[in-house]
Every structure is written in C-alpha cells, then in structure tokens.
Amino acid sequence: MADWQWQLGILGGSTTAWVIGLALFALWLVELRSIRGESDRRRRFALASLGGVAILAVYLLALQITLFRETFEDVAGSTGILIDNSRSMTLSGASGPRSDAVRALINEWQDDDRVNPVVYLFGSSTRGAIWSGLGESYEPSDDETNIREALDYVLAKGADQDLGSLVVITDGSDASFRADTLALGSGAPVIHTIVVGGDDPIDDQAIVSLHADTTAYVGVPAVIRADVRAVGDLRRHELRVQLWHESRLEQETIAELDEAGRGTVAFEMTPQRIGRALYRVLIPAASNDEVPQNNNRAALLRVGRERLRALLVAGRPSWDVRFLRDFLKRDGSIDLVSFFILRAAADLTAAPTNELALIPFPTDELFREHLGSFDVVIFQNFDYAPYEMQTYLPRIRDYVHRGGSFLMIGGDRSFAEGRYAGTAIEEILPVKVGAPGVLKGSYRAEVNKQLARHPIVALGPDPALTRQTWRMLPALHGANMVGAVKEEAQVLLRHPRARLRNGAPLPILVVSDSGRGRVAAMTTDASWRWRFAADNATVGSDEYELFWDRMIRWLTRDPLLEPARISTDRERYGVGGDLVVSGRLRDDSYRPMKNARVQLHFQPAVDLEPVAALSTDQDGELQTTVRAPVEPGAYEIIASVDGKDVAREVFVVEESGDELADLEAMPEELRAVADRTGGRVFLGTGDVPSLSELASTSRRAAGLVSKQPLSNPWFIFFTVLLLGATWVLRRRWGRR
C-alpha cells in the first residue's frame, strides 16, 4: 500500500468535501439534539451512533475516493561503462600503473562478446568513446576529475537508452564528490563501481592547494598559504614545507596534520622588487613518496607599488594647480609628491630666509636620484630654465622611454612659453612645441569623434553621450599654441575654432606612446573650471574627477584601461592541461576589432607555430581552449593581430596541477552510490567479474493503476441499510 496514492473524485475537490462534511456534521448535531429527550440511555446511544455511522457512510460515498499507483516493468537494459580519463590514472602503485589495470580489464571484457556496452570517458569533460580498440587507445590525460558531473551526464543520457547498469571505473580521486548529492530516481540504472588502486593505497605527501593574492606590493608583507596532506605510510612521517623564491630557500616549516592527514602552513614574505615574482612551495620528497610530482607547486605574484607615485611640479600656484593637487591628494591610491615654485627670483618677500617657509627646489634629488621611482611626472605650467634643469630634461626623456609617463599641462610657462622647443622634452611630447603664442577667450573643447571611446574622454556610456557631455561642460579659457601634432599622436580634444599654422584644429589634449612610456599634452590650464562650475551648472564636478582619474590611470597603464585584454580561466595548470583563453580586443582608438584574425602564442615559446589561430566576433571578443605547455614554469600567453602583440596574460604550469594534488580516493562515497542502486563495489580490478555478469535489466514505466474501493454495490447497500435501520428505530421509539 505504500506506493498507493489517493485523490477525491467529487466535483470541486477538497473545497466541496469540506462543505459537505461540515453540513453532514451539522445534520448529525441536529439529530443528537432531537434525541436529547430520550430517557433510555441505551436507546439514545444506539440512535446517536447509528446515525453518525450512517452519515459517515453517506459522506464517504459522496467523496468518491480513488486510489492509484504507477507501475513499472523490467526489460533487458543496455550496459554503460564510465571510465576515468584523468592524469591520476597514470599513477603507479605497488601493482603497476592504474591505467594498465584498466586496459587489462577492458581487454578481458572485450573477449566476452555477449555485451556491447555504451562507453564514456570522463575528466575535464564527459564524452562518448568507441568500445572497439579502447584497450589500446586508452591514454588518460585530462587535468581534472569530476565524478558528479560525469554521472549526471551519463544518467541523463541513459534515460533515453534504457540503461540497465552502469560500471564506473575510477581511482576515486575527487575530494569534492558526495554520493548524497546525486539525484537517483526510481528509474536509475544499477551502478557498479570499480575503485582502481582501491586495494593498493598510495603513499604520498602533497601540496593540495596554494592560496595567495595575485597582486602584491613592494615592501608590504604578503602571505602564501598552502594546504598540505599526507596519505598512506607517509601520514606518520614528518612533513617539512619550504618556500623558495627563484633559486633561494626563503623559509621552512613543519606542518601540523590533523587526523585525516591534512594541514595548512602559511608563509609571510615581503616582495622587494616590482614585476612578476615566482614563489615555489615545496615538500622535499621522501624516498617512498609514490607521487613526487605533487610536492612542488608555484604561485605567481604581480608585484607593484601599493600606491601610484606621482610627481607634480608647478611653476606657480594657481587654481588649476590647486584643484588638481587636491584631487590627487584625495585619491588614496596615489602617493603624491608636489613642488610648487612659490617665489621667483624677482619676487620681494621682505623677509630673511629664516622667516620664510620656503625650501630649495631639490632638482637633483627629484630628477636624478628618485625620478625612476615615479609612475607619472606632471609639469603644470612649469618653465625649467630658471632652475638650471637643462641637464635633467634628457633624463626625463629616457625615463619615459623606459616606461615612465609624462604629462605637460598648459599655462603661460608651458610648451613654447616655457622654452621647451628643441629640448629633450619636445622629443617625447605628442606635439611639436613650435613658436611661442597663446590663445585667449572661452570655448568648449570638442571631443574627437573618432576617439570618443578613448577612456580619458569617454565621459558617457557611448560616443554619442560622451560628445553630448562634453558640449555641456563649463567652458575652458585660453590655450597654448603649439607647432603641430606628431604623426603617431592621438588628438582627443580640440579647439572648436582655432587653427594651427598648418590649418589643423588647435589640439587641447593630445596623447601618445613614447618608447615604452606614455605622454600627454594638455594645452589649457582651465580644467579646474569643470570642478568649480558656475552656480547653475549641473555637469562638471564629477566629470572633472573622472577625467583626471582616467588620465592618470591611462598614463600609468592601468590594465583595466588597456584597449585589448585577454585572460585565462585559471592561474595554474597542470602540464598539458586545458587552458581557456577569453578576451576583448579593441584597436588603439578603442573600437572593437571585429572579425580580426588573432594568433595566440606562449612566451617563452614552446613551438614556432602559434598555439591557436582564431577570429574575434562582432564585438571584438574571443574565446578558445588551448593546451598548456608540457614544461613546468611561468608563461605568458600573447594575442597578436597582424604580427603586432596586442594583449598578454601570465599563468603557471606545474608538474602536478590540481589533478595530482589530492589523490586520496573516496571509496566510501562510491560504495554509497552502489548501495543506493543495488550495485556492487570492487576495490581493485582483481575480483571484477565478466561484464555480462554486471549487466542488468532496466525498469520502464508501465502506466497507472487506479480503483475506487467504496464505489461498489455492497457499500451502497450497507449505507442504505444503516439509513433504513436508523429510520425504523426512530419510528419505533417514538421519534420523527
């Protein structure tokens, strides 16, 4: 009866049942009231109980109760085999490689031609395989084991194939697998599990996983945590863990393990240099460690400065200087060093030096000793000549060529007014300085339509809104005249009317690369007017901050503002693992590279040929999967278009990878799966019977069976009899 379910046949369902039930109950109460005057207690009891039973019988008849249940039939089912194809199957125990045991089992089963199974391989993905010749072609190489995903896939497929039994062959090295999360319905096939190596546990010490921030900062302590584990005989051994940086042993510690043989160690270190730093966490391999590959894992840290260092040099205090300095000081990500010329040689302070808060302009310290420590140098309305800086200008040029950035902001001491024509500064500026000259009057800078997506001027979500925002910004006043825009430079903002001598519009903001660095020239000193907008202006203040924030970040090559970016799905891979590369490519004008032919290659190169060649889509986006290099180490994957490298990303290849990191089999979970489906569990391949013995029938739904137990003549007769008896007795005992 446990499989039976019931339902009401009465029109209106449970609502009608309740109404009728309450009405009949009320009728019974009326009947009880009518026999209240009966003095004989036995008669009163007999009438009350007989009436109640009769009313209940009528109620049950009215409800039309129906019982039903689903039925199944057993039919001969097909047999499926799900084989682990991950790299851990290549490991060897005392009885040899696990993959050899699997091949031997397959060959043995293939001798029995009574069963023709459906075969799947699982690892990074689950896919079908051809049974014929599988013994020879089986070469496990996947970099991941996911038993749950594989079973879900096969069970979903099996429903269409009348799968009667499924044989899972695996080493069980999937620490995340839990049998109780598996959805096994009544139609699920019988699942047998063969735990390869289950009779031959591995002796192993391993680094299961590493946890480290991918970004670290010079001089700021960073932490690398390593989850370690020991199994087999090595669980009783001391587990020493070392941290190596390049070829130098930095730290060593002894891990404390819990009862399950697991533990965590943490190493704190302080990076000293900017760039990429490869740290290795290593467990010295014991002589009986059967998987020494997982004793060595790597973490790649991108070491930068915690804060950008900016040098702001101003020829004299002004509102433009004040608002820009305030903005840079407020930005917590910028370490600002600023120098303002507060007194020129001709100024009459009327006070001796010791009554002045002025300090000498430390040109030598700034431009000889510490220039390389700055990420960006800003000359704001600054003329170099009065401070004997001629010898430092070539140093600034070289600093930019090495990867620094430089910004010149206009004013009556900038560009030609500052006598920069013919200097090393003119060599790096994106404009030719030309002859002195300034332009007066107010104007609204126009954004270059072709470059409206450039992050510095993209104040709106799309080019149209960007141009509209620029039209609404408070007006600028005045600009430096320049000679011409250099060929490779990009004019982002220009004067709406004024022209250069060559007829081109007067540039207001020009940017370009210079060597490995970046430069910008802003020919006005009035951008502060956007921040200090007029009373009725609604646009300007936020835009001022966005503009300068993007300016600094673009100059200093913030990765988020680069036109082309690619990324990998993980940071660490096992040798030859699947590496998913995705990205979005835009050209120098920040327009999507539609349908561009892209080549991907590794650095250091593993082959002369690119590892992949593909096309971007309409949005300039790309995604593909490539094989990681087979030599462990730190690599870059580089995307190039027409022979030019446009984007790159770093990753690490480890000998073990995640797949070989945690090799503890989970036989109890596999046993639980078998128990739930009536299957069998085998530890090792030695006692596994023939495949035909593991074949099974499959259950198939055969429809519904229903009945109405109370809708029969006997129950109707019984009800009428009760009603009649009640009526007769009431008449005989003087009731109506």
Place this chain on the structure above:
Amino acid sequence: MPGVFGVRWGRLLLVLTCFSVSLVSLVSLSRRAAAFGDATAVEIVSLNVGNGGDDVRNVTERFAWEVRKRSSVEPILEPGRARLDKASLFRSPFVYWRGSEEFPPLSEEAIEGLRKYIHRGGFILIDDATAGAEGFDRAVRRELLRAFPALPLKPISADHTIYRSFYLLQRPVGRVQGPSFLEGITYGDRIAIVYSRHDVGGAFQRDRLGAWSQAVVPGGEAQRERAIRLGVNLVLYALCTDYKDDQVHAPFIMRRRGSGR
C-alpha cells in the same frame, strides 16, 4: 624765455618718460597673469553684502599687489566684486568679505549660494573691520550657523598650515592685535572659511597717494608687516591648501622654527 621753455619742456619730457616706464612695467607685470585671460587667473574677489564698496575694493587691490610683489602668484590687480546670490560668486574660488556693521539676514538664495560655493572648492576670508564691535560679528556668526549648522566656527590652532603657507608666523595680527587665533570652518580636509577679528584688510589700505590709510596698533609698522604676511599666507593657503604639510617641507620648517624665531 627759451631757457624757461627749455626747462619746462625738459621737465615735461622727464615726466612723460617716467610715466612711460611705469606704464611699460605695469603692462609687462600684468601681461603674464592675463596671458590666458582673466577667467583662469587668481582673483581676490570682494563680496558685496551691501556695505563698504570702495573701501573693500581698495583692500583687495592692495592685497593682490602685495601677493604679486612677494610671491610667484600673479593675481589680477583690479579684482572684481561678487554677490552671494548671483552667479558672479563663481568667478573666483577666493572671496574676501569685509564688514563693519550688522547686516540683515541673508536671503535663502544667498545661503544656498554660500553652501554651493564652499562645496565646490571656494575659500572665503571674512574680515571684521571693527576689530572688536559686536554688530558685524553677531551677524556673521548667525549667517554661518544658518548655512553650515553642522560645521561650527572653531579656533584655528597655532600649528596650522595657514601660519606657514609662505611666511612663518607665530600668531595672527591685523590693524589691531586682536585675539591670538583665527577662527575657521573646516570642510572636508581643508579650512574653507577663515574668520578674522583683526581687521587684516585695514593694514593693507593706502590712500590715493600711496600712504597707509590707517594706523596699526599697538605694534606700528612691524605689526603691519606681520598683518600683510598673514594676508599673503591666507591667499597661499587658499591656493595650496596643505601643501606645506607635505613631508618634504617638514625638516626645513622645523629647523627654522627652532632657530630662534
């Protein structure tokens, strides 16, 4: 007579020459400040709250002149005027508000203008020309409380950047010695409104012939010099805010502070 004519023509030539030299110097001095136009130059705008028009203009002109002569800042030498309830308030982030009499409550538009001005980065120097009377002081405190109820006027400590933004100063003085402190309203990380009860502007004032208009008490000309230095420091503070708090300045300033001053 020819001799007389000769002398007269000679004197006239001398006067004309001097005038021309002065004019050329004045033009060259103002050329750089106005190179990009007045709209972006430093301008010490006087606030028109209905009293003391010409008097205030004289102060801001002298103020600008002293700042230009002593520092690299090149303010406009003929600054304009502004009203709190007009867009003209936003012509410059520096406003000088001088008064000597109690004034009626400001309009709501003026209060709103004051708030916006400070929020967007403006700086106001309020100068009590009475240096002790209560009318202007009472009205100023009342209106500032209306505009910034959560930001009360507080004494500015003697180690604040204002006292070392250009000159090293020990305490504020103006035409009168006044209290030993300035008061201010701090907005964010800067002092946005400074209130002086020392009549700083009074120490700047000159008559048309260039003589000082008002005597400075009790310290005489030495005190006037210190008052002018305070005025210069206030302009430099408005332009540089806490620049002199940067670490690089600290050892120099500490050494000089400790060298007998």
